[in-house]
């Protein structure tokens with residue numbers, strides 16, 4: 001992917017099927033999500049004041065949804081930063097490769113659902129911010 005800036009990370013409005021008994025959001029590969037989903041995971045029981053993330057991925061794309069509660073995601077492409085508050089189960093932040101992310105301000109009981117384009121691979125992580133900046137500025 002050539003142009004991996006924060007401006008290419010969009011908040012998608014996800015479909016909502018509503019009736020008086022509540023809502024359903026169903027996500028289909030490629031139709032509602034701009035990549036093929038190969039892994040689903042979720043963060044929960046995040047203690048008050050704890051942060052998550054603090055890394056970038058080389059190849060991985062993700063759709064991040066606050067299915068319950070709320071949290072903030074700061075995305076960073078080495079030049080620009082953007083903070084997005086996720087607080088509804090029908091919004092999903094699409095994070096493209098080579099974007100640093102920090103997840104903060106988890107509300108009590110928040111659940112962060114992540115749909116990911118690849119299976120877990122420790123080698124896909126960039127955990128050193130200096131290395132990330134170097135990688136972005138060498139392009």
Ligand code: TYD
Pocket residue numbers: 039041043051052053054120
């Ligand atoms: P990490 O992705 O660093 O968490 P976060 O970005 O939410 O702070 O992962 C935390 C730990 O969990 C790390 O040891 C790797 C492990 N892990 C897996 O084994 N499989 C997975 O799919 C994920 C996302 C993490």
